[in-house]
Amino acid sequence: MSIAKWWDRLLSPRFLVNFCLFAMFFGGALMQIFIQPFLASTTGWGLAPGWQREISFYNVGICSVILFVRHRYKDLDDDIMKGLCVLGLLIGTNHVIAGIQDPAEWIHWVTGVGINYLAPALYLVGKILRWRASKAELQGTRIELNFQRLPISK
Secondary structure, eight states, rough: HHHHHHHHHSSSSHHHHHHHHIIIIIIHHHHHHHHHHHHHHHSOOOOHHHHHHHHHHHHHHHHHHHHHHHHHHTHEEEEEEEHHHHHHHHHHHHHHHHHOTTTTTTTHHHIIIIITTTHHHHHHHHHHHHHHHHHEEEEEEEEEETTOOOOOOO
């Protein structure tokens, strides 16, 4: 598989929805259930087993809703990803605020900036690259990864 196709798949809404489902929601659920004391020790929020368990159940519930909707309507990945971007930005911002209040609480920077902001950033990059490629197609050129315009040979 060429690098261009690999990047196209990596930045596709379908892949990014899968990333959010497994890395953010399912991964978050597992962490909130199985390593609650560790997570609590890395934040100022403290240990709250009931609340952390509720977050886990919510994450699993969101995963199931998205999977059921995707099973029925195959072409909704882009719209689902837009909603996940809003959610990721909101949750990420909450972690960034907590990280600013106490910079020593490193988990906020990892989850806030690293995970919750990553999916929206990748989605935006993918949208820009797809927009540029479609614009180039309309003009009769194609764009390589280095963004040089090359004439299309027939």
